[in-house]
Amino acid sequence: MPKLTIDGQEADVQDGLNLIQAAALIGIEIPHFCYHPALSIVAQCRQCLVEIEGVPKVMPACNTFVRDGLVVKTNTTKAIKAREAVVEFTLINHPLDCPICDKGGECPLQLTAFKHGPGYSRFDGPEEKKVRKKYFLSEKILYDPNRCIMCTRCVRFTDEVTQTGELGYDGRGFRKKIVVFPGKNLDNELSGNVIDLCPVGALLGKDTLHEERVWYWKYTDTICPLCSNGCNITVGIDPRKGRVARVRPRVNHEVNDYWICDRGRYEFKIVQDENRLREPFIREGEGFRIATWDETLDLLAAEIIKTKNDPSTSIAFVASPMLTNEECYLLKKITEILSIEKPVILTEPIDGEKKFGLISQDPYPNNKGLRDIGLSSDSDRLDGVINSLYEGKIKALYVVGEDLFSVVKGGERGKLREVLSKLSFLAVQDFKLTETAKLAHVIIPGASPYEKDGTFTNDMGRIQRIKKAIPPQGSAKPDWEILCLLGKRFSQEGFNYVNPSQIMLEIADRIPAFNGINYEKIGMLGINKMG
Numbered sequence: 001m002p003k004l005t006i007d008g009q010e011a012d013v014q015d016g017l018n019l020i021q022a023a024a025l026i027g028i029e030i031p032h033f034c035y036h037p038a039l040s041i042v043a044q045c046r047q048c049l050v051e052i053e054g055v056p057k058v059m060p061a062c063n064t065f066v067r068d069g070l071v072v073k074t075n076t077t078k079a080i081k082a083r084e085a086v087v088e089f090t091l092i093n094h095p096l097d098c099p100i101c102d103k104g105g106e107c108p109l110q111l112t113a114f115k116h117g118p119g120y121s122r123f124d125g126p127e128e129k130k131v132r133k134k135y136f137l138s139e140k141i142l143y144d145p146n147r148c149i150m151c152t153r154c155v156r157f158t159d160e161v162t163q164t165g166e167l168g169y170d171g172r173g174f175r176k177k178i179v180v181f182p183g184k185n186l187d188n189e190l191s192g193n194v195i196d197l198c199p200v201g202a203l204l205g206k207d208t209l210h211e212e213r214v215w216y217w218k219y220t221d222t223i224c225p226l227c228s229n230g231c232n233i234t235v236g237i238d239p240r241k242g243r244v245a246r247v248r249p250r251v252n253h254e255v256n257d258y259w260i261c262d263r264g265r266y267e268f269k270i271v272q273d274e275n276r277l278r279e280p281f282i283r284e285g286e287g288f289r290i291a292t293w294d295e296t297l298d299l300l301a302a303e304i305i306k307t308k309n310d311p312s313t314s315i316a317f318v319a320s321p322m323l324t325n326e327e328c329y330l331l332k333k334i335t336e337i338l339s340i341e342k343p344v345i346l347t348e349p350i351d352g353e354k355k356f357g358l359i360s361q362d363p364y365p366n367n368k369g370l371r372d373i374g375l376s377s378d379s380d381r382l383d384g385v386i387n388s389l390y391e392g393k394i395k396a397l398y399v400v401g402e403d404l405f406s407v408v409k410g411g412e413r414g415k416l417r418e419v420l421s422k423l424s425f426l427a428v429q430d431f432k433l434t435e436t437a438k439l440a441h442v443i444i445p446g447a448s449p450y451e452k453d454g455t456f457t458n459d460m461g462r463i464q465r466i467k468k469a470i471p472p473q474g475s476a477k478p479d480w481e482i483l484c485l486l487g488k489r490f491s492q493e494g495f496n497y498v499n500p501s502q503i504m505l506e507i508a509d510r511i512p513a514f515n516g517i518n519y520e521k522i523g524m525l526g527i528n529k530m531g
Contacts, residue, residue, distance in 0.1 A: 150178075
């Protein structure tokens with residue numbers, strides 16, 4: 001391992017690192033714009049200039065790699081003056097619009113100008129700056145060439161990461177700008193990542209233009225629930241509107257590296273969908289009435305017991321791979337206490353190569369976890385449940401988080417609707433009004449994955465925590481809490497959990513795939529299952 005000295009501090013670092021990475025390991029920040037660890041090095045912004053002993057000129061830290069005996073100085077007058085000059089040059093034509101820029105508060109250029117800039121400009125004022133028209137690079141991404149500092153991160157991303165090559169640049173000098181190549185569209189499934197990559201306010205998401213300032217938002221680190229890859233994300237909540245405002249990737253080199261797909265970035269809006277379930281409902285005639293939680297759960301428990309005790313009828317439980325490990329365990333525990341056949345999963349995992357290494361063909365976040373918990377997934381059982389419904393063998397059904405109409409072929413939808421309409425009892429627990437829920441006798445409002453705590457197991461067997469970013473809407477409750485309240489009606493002592501972490505401790509004690517697992521070990525980045 002090379003041994004070098006940075007600002008008087010000696011450090012043994014891994015071979016192959018550049019000076020930005022080496023300095024970061026010992027807590028020294030070297031400012032930069034064009035450098036990104038997942039992209040090629042171009043050393044064109046020159047913001048990372050440092051002084052190196054024995055070299056007459058200042059050198060870009062991003063393109064200078066560690067070697068034994070290297071002595072680097074980032075805090076000399078020569079290095080500081082060089083970086084100040086670069087900041088001043090970068091701001092020559094940059095508009096003075098920080099107070100209205102959507103990047104304000106999280107802008108690397110803004111922070112660098114305060115920390116490493118000269119604090120003055122030799123140019124007269126904003127009337128001297130060149131002004132160019134803004135335009136959209138895609139339906140969702142706005143480009144402001146006035147703010148662009150031509151770091152070319154976005155161009156290198158489409159060249160090197162997605163390898164779709166939609167972006168390039170046109171013009172010279174201050175006229176230089178980012179453009180989409182003729183005949184192409186910036187529509188690859190990772191295109192939204194260029195917004196995160198931009199170190200200034202040049203690339204902005206259309207959906208969050210002119211929203212609340214980012215320093216008022218509340219942030220929660222969680223897991224994307226929209227496929228089985230389990231990308232690590234940070235959810236931003238606008239407290240003024242009380243809703244999810246945006247989703248950004250969180251770095252996890254074992255799962256999604258620095259990126260998320262556009263589906264994970266934009267399709268969180270189901271949380272604000274008008275079809276959200278906010279109150280419990282009980283059917284009356286052809287319609288529904290709002291019910292209390294006690295009334296709803298008492299009716300649900302009574303109907304389950306009634307069906308269980310009647311030898312001429314049978315009840316089936318259906319679990320969705322959208323549920324957490326903890327919720328699936330509770331549902332299974334209820335069926336074991338009642339000596340009812342364990343819940344069935346109506347969807348099977350979909351194997352196949354992941355696009356860009358992170359877009360799975362399996363749209364469910366916890367298909368693997370449900371099977372580790374011990375829920376059935378064999379094809380015979382799947383066909384058996386549907387066929388039993390058609391044959392009238394199942395008289396009652398409790399569906400948690402699943403829409404049966406999404407798992408049958410289009411030609412069977414009418415037949416399924418007729419069968420469900422004839423059930424003696426149908427209960428649906430979900431966070432949105434599905435086609436199945438419209439036929440239910442009882443509707444129990446659950447929470448979306450952005451509104452509860454728990455764990456998912458991704459398709460590689462990595463157990464990761466999801467965290468509540470926003471409270472459930474109306475009087476809806478997290479599914480684990482609903483199942484605890486229901487379970488207490490069958491076993492008062494077996495469901496006294498205060499939070500999902502206690503449920504995980506019991507799972508780890510009873511299920512081999514989770515042996516030794518707890519929330520502390522899972523941490524922020526997850527852990528591969530131990531069983």
